[in-house]
Every structure is written in C-alpha cells, then in structure tokens.
Amino acid sequence: MNERLRPDEATSALAEIARQQDKAIEATLVPAWYWWAVAAGMVAIGAAVDSHSAVVRGVVITVAVVVIAGLTAAMIFGSYRRVRVRSNELLGGRGAVAIVGFVWLIVGLTLGIAFGLRAAGAIMLGNRAGRAR
Amino acid sequence: MTPARFDELIHSPTRLAIVSLLAAVEWADFKVIRDQVGLSDSALSKQLSTLEEAGYVQIRKTFIGKRPRTSARLTGAGLAAFKQHVAALQQLVERSGVTVLPS
Numbered sequence: 001m002n003e004r005l006r007p008d009e010a011t012s013a014l015a016e017i018a019r020q021q022d023k024a025i026e027a028t029l030v031p032a033w034y035w036w037a038v039a040a041g042m043v044a045i046g047a048a049v050d051s052h053s054a055v056v057r058g059v060v061i062t063v064a065v066v067v068i069a070g071l072t073a074a075m076i077f078g079s080y081r082r083v084r085v086r087s088n089e090l091l092g093g094r095g096a097v098a099i100v101g102f103v104w105l106i107v108g109l110t111l112g113i114a115f116g117l118r119a120a121g122a123i124m125l126g127n128r129a130g131r132a133r
Numbered sequence: 134m135t136p137a138r139f140d141e142l143i144h145s146p147t148r149l150a151i152v153s154l155l156a157a158v159e160w161a162d163f164k165v166i167r168d169q170v171g172l173s174d175s176a177l178s179k180q181l182s183t184l185e186e187a188g189y190v191q192i193r194k195t196f197i198g199k200r201p202r203t204s205a206r207l208t209g210a211g212l213a214a215f216k217q218h219v220a221a222l223q224q225l226v227e228r229s230g231v232t233v234l235p236s
Binding site: 005007010011013014016017019020021023024025027082083084085086 | 139144146149150153154156157158159160161162164165169170219222223225226228229
C-alpha cells in the first residue's frame with residue numbers, strides 16, 4: 001500500500017477508473033442516428049404496405065430491408081473491429097437473462113394483445129388497411 | 134476477495150486511464166484508446182510499450198486488407214494487477230471514512 005497517497009487522491013483515481021470504463025462501453029454503443037434510420041425504414045415499410053400498390057410495396061420494402069440490414073451489419077462489425085467489451089464481467093449471467101427475459105416479455109405481450117384484439121373483433125386502428133376493412 | 138496491492142506503474146494518471154479502459158474490454162483498437170484517453174500516437178505507443186514490458190499488456194498487429202491495425206489487451210497479469218490496485222484504492226478510501234457520493 002502506498003502510504004503517501006491521500007484518500008481524496010484515491011477517490012479521484014477511482015472516479016477516473018469509472019469514467020474510463022464508461023467511455024469504453026459508450027464506444028461500443030449504437031449511435032442514436034441508427035435508431036432513427038431504423039424507425040424511418042419501419043414507417044416507410046408501413047406506408048408502402050398501406051399504399052395497395054404492388055410496385056411501391058416491392059421497391060420500398062426491398063430498399064428499406066437492404067438499408068436496415070446494411071446499417072445493422074455495419075454497426076455490428078464496425079464496433080466489433082474497434083473494441084470488444086468484456087461482456088462476461090460487465091454484463092454477467094443475470095444481466096444476460098434479464099435482457100433475454102425482457103425481449104420475450106415484450107414479444108409475448110405484443111402477440112397476446114394483438115391476438116386478443118383480433119379475437120375480440122377489433123379493427124387495427126393504426127392501420128389504414130384495417131380501417132378500410 | 135481480491136487482495137489489495139498498490140501498483141506504482143498503473144497509478145500514473147495516463148497509464149491508469151489506459152489500463153482502466155482496457156480492463157473493461159477484451160481488446161481495443163489503438164485509435165480507440167488514443168481517442169478515449171486523449172493522447173498522441175507517440176505518447177500512447179510509449180505508454181503501451183511500458184505496460185507491455187511489465188507484462189501487463191499484449192499488443193497485437195494485424196492487417197485488414199493492406200492497412201495495418203494495432204490493438205491492445207490486458208494480459209491476465211495486467212488484469213490481476215489492476216484489480217488489486219483498485220482494491221488498494223478502495224481500501225484506502227474506506228479506512229479514511231470518506232463517503233463517496235455519486236456525481
């Protein structure tokens with residue numbers, strides 16, 4: 001133990017360690033513009049489906065899927081090449097289970113609500129095609 | 134429990150920043166370390182060499198196409214030394230009775 005080190009210096013060093021580790025994790029995070037691009041792609045697909053035009057549907061869906069898939073691959077492999085987080089120590093088994101559980105919860109709730117509404121005879125209010133039916 | 138051992142080599146502010154970053158990752162590209170820590174290429178090379186000589190860091194040079202890519206990772210000894218250093222800092226803070234509030 002270094003007896004010359006003051007407690008406030010040790011505190012600062014611990015804060016610096018936490019700051020650097022946060023930065024390391026941030027370097028692997030997906031940038032906000034990616035999520036906006038995915039959202040725009042989803043809206044475009046929805047609008048194309050509602051257009052009732054086979055040509056528009058074919059073109060827009062193809063372009064949107066290619067763009068989203070390309071961006072996703074670039075995000076994954078770009079980040080993977082630059083830095084790889086020590087996930088087993090930072091995330092841990094409980095963290096991984098929590099993420100998978102959350103995804104299944106969302107999927108289960110969405111499907112449950114959708115089938116429930118359909119069984120109840122509800123029209124799809126957010127969908128032009130559903131309203132027209 | 135990790136034994137506490139203050140490490141003079143790691144405690145230097147620049148090396149502490151580099152080792153802290155590397156402790157969070159399996160490995161990191163040279164450019165990522167340089168940008169995150171805010172060092173010049175030559176300064177980072179010098180610090181990485183010091184850590185490599187101590188056996189704390191492993192430097193890997195690969196080629197992506199024709200472009201050389203340098204990356205670094207903490208060795209087992211480096212990670213152990215970092216954990217022991219953190220334990221020593223925490224011990225010092227705890228003994229002093231200082232309360233650290235989250236910012």
